[in-house]
Amino acid sequence: MTKRVYRTVTVVGAAQVISHAGAYYLPAVMAVPASLELSISSATVYAGLSLALAVSGFAGPTAGKLVDRFGGRPVLIASNLLLAAGLSMLALAQGLGLLLLAYAVLGLGMATGMFEVAFAAIVRIFGKKSHNALVGVTMVAGFASVAGWTISVFVEARYGWRGVCWFWAATNVLVALPLNMLIPRASDSTEPATAGERSNQTAQPSTVVPDPKREKYITVLLAFVFASSGFISMGMMSHLPRLLEGVGVPLLVAFSIGALVGPAQITGRILDFTFLRRLHPLIGTRIAALAHPLGIAALVVLGAPFAALFVILHGLGNGILIIARGTLPLALFGPQGFGRRQGWLTMPAKFAQAIAPFTFGLALTQWGTGVLWLTFGLAMCSFAALCLITIRSSAQSKHEV
Numbered sequence: 001m002t003k004r005v006y007r008t009v010t011v012v013g014a015a016q017v018i019s020h021a022g023a024y025y026l027p028a029v030m031a032v033p034a035s036l037e038l039s040i041s042s043a044t045v046y047a048g049l050s051l052a053l054a055v056s057g058f059a060g061p062t063a064g065k066l067v068d069r070f071g072g073r074p075v076l077i078a079s080n081l082l083l084a085a086g087l088s089m090l091a092l093a094q095g096l097g098l099l100l101l102a103y104a105v106l107g108l109g110m111a112t113g114m115f116e117v118a119f120a121a122i123v124r125i126f127g128k129k130s131h132n133a134l135v136g137v138t139m140v141a142g143f144a145s146v147a148g149w150t151i152s153v154f155v156e157a158r159y160g161w162r163g164v165c166w167f168w169a170a171t172n173v174l175v176a177l178p179l180n181m182l183i184p185r186a187s188d189s190t191e192p193a194t195a196g197e198r199s200n201q202t203a204q205p206s207t208v209v210p211d212p213k214r215e216k217y218i219t220v221l222l223a224f225v226f227a228s229s230g231f232i233s234m235g236m237m238s239h240l241p242r243l244l245e246g247v248g249v250p251l252l253v254a255f256s257i258g259a260l261v262g263p264a265q266i267t268g269r270i271l272d273f274t275f276l277r278r279l280h281p282l283i284g285t286r287i288a289a290l291a292h293p294l295g296i297a298a299l300v301v302l303g304a305p306f307a308a309l310f311v312i313l314h315g316l317g318n319g320i321l322i323i324a325r326g327t328l329p330l331a332l333f334g335p336q337g338f339g340r341r342q343g344w345l346t347m348p349a350k351f352a353q354a355i356a357p358f359t360f361g362l363a364l365t366q367w368g369t370g371v372l373w374l375t376f377g378l379a380m381c382s383f384a385a386l387c388l389i390t391i392r393s394s395a396q397s398k399h400e401v
Contacts, residue, residue: 004184005126005132005133005136006136007182008122008125008126008133008183008184009133009136009137009140010140011179011180011182011183012076012118012121012122012137012140012179012180012183013136013137013138013139013140013141014140014176014179015076015080015118015175015176015179015180016114016115016118016137016140016141016144017140017141017143017144017147017148018168018171018172018175018176018179019079019080019083019109019110019113019114019172019176020114020141020144020145020148021144021145021147021148021151021152021168022083022087022148022168022169022171022172023052023083023086023087023106023109023110023168024049024110024114024144024148025144025145025148025149025152026049026087026148026152026164026165026168027045027046027048027049028149028152029149029152029153029156029161029164030045030152030156030161030164030165031045031046033156033160033161034099034161037161038093038094038095038096038099040096040099044096044099045099046238046357047358048099048100048102048103049103049357050354050355050357050358051100051103051104051107051354052103052104052106052107052110053107053110053350053351053353053354054107054350054351054354055103055104055107055108055110055111056107056108056110056111056114056350057111057346057347057348057349057350057351057354058111058347059107059108059111059112060111060116060342060343060344060346060347060350061340061343061344061347062111062343063075063111063112063116063117063339063343064116064117064120064338064339064340064341064342064343064344065339065340065343066112066339067117067120067121067124067338067339068120068124068337068338068339068340071121071124071125071185072117072118072120072121072122072124072125072183072339073121073180073181073183073184073185075112075113075117075121076112076113076117076118076121076180076183077177077180077181078112078113079109079110079111079112079113079114079117079180080109080113080172080173080176080177080180081109081172081173081177082105082106082108082109082112082113083106083109083110083113083168083169083172084169084170084172084173085105085109085169086102086103086104086105086106086107086108086109087102087106087165087166087168087169087172088165088166088169089101089102089105090102090103090106090165091162091163091165091166091169115137115138115141115322115325115326116325116342116343116346117339117342118137118141119134119137119325119326119338119342120338120339120342121183122134122137122326123326123330123335123338123339124335124338124339125183125184127335128330128334128335130326130327130330130335131277131281131327131330131331132273132277134323134326134327134330135269135272135273135277135323135327136273138269138319138322138323138326139266139269139270139273142262142265142266142269142319143266145262146262151167152164152167152168155167215333218332218333218389219341219344219345221385221386221388221389222328222329222332222345222385222389223344223345223346223347223348223349224348224381224382224385225285225289225382225385225386226321226325226345226346226348226349227348227349227351227352228352228378228379228381228382229289229318229321229349229379229382230349230350230352230353230356231352231353231355231356231359231360231378232292232318232356232375232378232379233318233321233353233356234352234353234356234357234360235356235357235359235360235375236261236314236360236375237261238356238357238360238361239357239360239361239364240254240258240261240311241254241255241258242254242364243364243369243371243372244257244258244304244307244311246364246368246369247299247303247304247307247369248303248304249304249307254307257307257308257311258311260308260311260312260315261311261314261315261318262315263315264311264312264313264314264315264316264318264319265315265316265318265319265322266319267315267316267319268288268315268316268317268318268319268320269319269320269322269323271316271320272284272319272320272323276320280331280391281324281327281328281330281331282328282331282332282386282389282391284320284324285320285321285324285328285386286383286386286387287320288316288317288318288319288320288321288324289317289321289379289382289383289386290317290379290383291313291314291316291317291318291320292313292314292317292318292375292376292379293376293379293380293383294313295309295310295311295312295313295314295317296310296372296373296375296376298310298313299372300372325342325345325346325349326342329341329342329345332389
């Protein structure tokens, strides 16, 4: 990668750490103290995150169009202001009404500032040669959960949950926003502007755009894959310790094993960058889709002693699947209109993530560890959907920047 790519990956990835830490991972720290102070249930606080994800899903296509038109820099800057506004409202909340309104504003910030927009911003800059930059951003942003939870717990212990909200609001404005201002402008992008150049992009060997009907067909398949992986990921993140306890793992050990998801996801991204980069992203995504079912098979056959193997395989697959949300549409459709397409592709995933904590929790209560067969079935259906997509050329494109 060139110095320009390293710089862009570093600033976008670091800003993504702050954006995710201050929104996506916040409820895990503030839910209990906020519910006690506001006299509401902690489930209601988590419902706020579901509301934010739903708002983000609805606003995603519009955010993608804005990136296509103006580049990612102004959209990501706007996201920091929206996230700061939502977090400030959350810090001032004295009841349910303002809390939910704050989460709605956070949803707009998430729509304009999370991975989908970051991916679109990268593709807007580097065009069809964005693969390494996309992987790099996810590798840097992979530390969001560790940084978010660690810092939030530290701040909450000293200044309370409202202090956590004020901290991340300030960090979005004082740190993330200046970082996003360092992103190259759209006018400095290598993205082609002429019709002839756009035609050359869509003619790349690994691009599958034979006709509008097939494009819609592939889009539906990918939307299903991303929605399924989003549901599984959010469900596991919300209930993994309880699930492991159900198969015979002591609760304290279950929390320790569950902490392996983050490192496993980063390892998956490293594998994508080193080994899977030599393959078409579609093949790498198929391999990743099988990781979760293989982990379930190991857990069911070998039992609780192999719970760590299940968690590691889940994390490896999930880490690669997150990258695939950017690299696979780029390889199949090319960079033209990437932002708009990302918005539509990930809208079902946002809705699936919004309902996952409640739905997965209900299924776990009713079926116990039998809920694993639900996620097994979804993952296998995703693998089947990916197998229905064909690569219409034997030539491999060069993804390196």
